[in-house]
Amino acid sequence: MNHGHAFLRHPLAPVLAVIVAIGLFATMDALMKRASIETGVLPSLLARSALGAMVLWPAWRWRAAGQGWPGGAALRLHGLRGLVAAGMTGAYFWGIVRTPLAEAIAISFIAPLIALFLAAAMLGERLRREAVAGSLVALLGVGVITAGRLGHAAASHDAAWGIAAILVSAVLYGWNLVLQRQQAQLAGPLEIAAMQNLVVALVLLAAVPAGLVLGWDPRAMVIPAGAALPDIATAALFASASLMLLAWAYARAEAQALLPLEYTAFPWSALTGWLWFAEPVTLATLGGLTLILLGVGIGARGAPHPQLPPA
Numbered sequence: 001m002n003h004g005h006a007f008l009r010h011p012l013a014p015v016l017a018v019i020v021a022i023g024l025f026a027t028m029d030a031l032m033k034r035a036s037i038e039t040g041v042l043p044s045l046l047a048r049s050a051l052g053a054m055v056l057w058p059a060w061r062w063r064a065a066g067q068g069w070p071g072g073a074a075l076r077l078h079g080l081r082g083l084v085a086a087g088m089t090g091a092y093f094w095g096i097v098r099t100p101l102a103e104a105i106a107i108s109f110i111a112p113l114i115a116l117f118l119a120a121a122m123l124g125e126r127l128r129r130e131a132v133a134g135s136l137v138a139l140l141g142v143g144v145i146t147a148g149r150l151g152h153a154a155a156s157h158d159a160a161w162g163i164a165a166i167l168v169s170a171v172l173y174g175w176n177l178v179l180q181r182q183q184a185q186l187a188g189p190l191e192i193a194a195m196q197n198l199v200v201a202l203v204l205l206a207a208v209p210a211g212l213v214l215g216w217d218p219r220a221m222v223i224p225a226g227a228a229l230p231d232i233a234t235a236a237l238f239a240s241a242s243l244m245l246l247a248w249a250y251a252r253a254e255a256q257a258l259l260p261l262e263y264t265a266f267p268w269s270a271l272t273g274w275l276w277f278a279e280p281v282t283l284a285t286l287g288g289l290t291l292i293l294l295g296v297g298i299g300a301r302g303a304p305h306p307q308l309p310p311a
Contacts, residue, residue, distance in 0.1 A: 014249035018261045021245035026105070026268030028238040030276050031231040033096045039225035041093045042211070044232055046204040047224045051236040052197035060194040070195075074186040081179045082199020088172035089200065091165045098162025101273035102281045103145050105265050106289040107166050110138045112259055113299045114174025134299025141291025142167070148284020177259070184251040189244035196243060197236075263293065 035044040070078065096104045113135045120127040146163050183192055211221050224232055249258060266289065273279035 011253075014253035014258060015261065017245045017249040018258050019264055021242040021249070022261060022265045023268050024238040024242040024245075026265045027272060028235045028242065029092075029096060029101060029105075029269065030272035031235040031238070032093050033101065034276060035224065035228040035231040035235065036093050036097050038228040038231075040220065041090060041097065042204060042207070042221050043224040044228060045089060045093060046201060046222060047229075047232045048236045048239065049197045049201035049204065051233060052240045053194060053201055055236070056190060056194035056197060056240055060190040063188075063190055070187060070191065074183075074191075077179065077183050077186060078192070078195040079199055081176065081183055082196050083203055084172050084176050084179065085196055086200045086203035088169050088176055090204070091172065092169035095162045095165035095169060098158045099149065099166060100279035100281075100285075101277070102266065102270040102279065103149060103163075103285050103288075104166050105269040106145055106285055106292060107142055107163065108170045108173060109263060109266075109289070109292045109296065110135075110142060111170045111173040111177060112262070112296055113138055114171050115177040116299060118175055118178050131299045134295040134297070136295070137298055138292045138295025141288040141293075141295060143288075144291060145285055145288035148282055148288070180246070181250055184247050187247075189247035189251075192247040193240050193243040197240065 032044055032048065038044075069075075092104070092108070113131065116131045117127065117135070120131075149159055149163060187195075205222075208218065208221050212218060270281045274281070
């Protein structure tokens with residue numbers, strides 16, 4: 001037992017936790033893509049979030065017995081991040097149904113640069129020249145991937161919309177990164193995972209009336225096909241475990257040390273895309289990924305070391 005506690009206090013423990021979390025998230029993406037192809041994005045994401053909330057909520061309340069409910073600041077942050085996460089994941093899963101996983105994850109890597117611009121706008125931080133230059137290089141990489149996808153003989157109108165959805169998701173993910181560290185300082189991993197699943201499920205339920213106005217089948221919007229349930233249940237488990245691991249890690253290490261580990265998602269996405277969907281990794285994807293990572297590296301140069309409160 002003492003050895004376990006010693007490992008959890010090791011400086012590399014948060015790094016390992018993030019690497020495992022990103023691997024779980026990347027595998028979850030593939031499961032959700034398969035489920036979304038089978039039964040649609042809305043019922044898949046709603047069922048995943050509802051399952052996660054049903055499993056995690058009682059576990060959180062049991063662990064929090066006698067501690068009361070979160071304060072107003074924590075609740076507002078849970079609500080805001082859950083709202084952002086609903087838009088982020090909805091756009092992303094809609095996009096990956098129409099785009100190879102490796103291309104989608106490569107484009108999403110512009111999120112840390114977007115976070116720099118959002119931090120400047122929301123927190124009043126100075127926007128450095130390196131961040132602007134890095135963003136331009138990364139956008140060039142996105143352009144290379146987009147040109148490679150749309151120039152492909154099998155490209156369709158859906159492919160263009162899929163890339164657009166992933167770009168919207170990347171913007172929201174950048175905002176999510178700004179919120180993630182704040183949230184980790186106010187709440188524990190179980191609380192964060194339970195509240196996010198609950199808020200995302202409630203936001204998606206609130207979207208159902210809009211689908212009714214558009215003439216969609218109400219049953220199909222909220223009840224996934226039976227064949228998709230194993231993938232959705234496994235995705236819910238992976239997503240919840242990943243959220244808790246990320247919350248635990250970001251409460252114990254600076255964001256600047258952990259954010260680069262997000263890029264370990266690419267080999268996982270390339271592997272699952274190839275194994276499950278026969279998606280090849282093209283030269284355009286690799287070239288665009290190189291430019292995006294170069295842009296992120298340029299944008300990170302000269303960044304001030306944030307003074308974070310003790311975890």
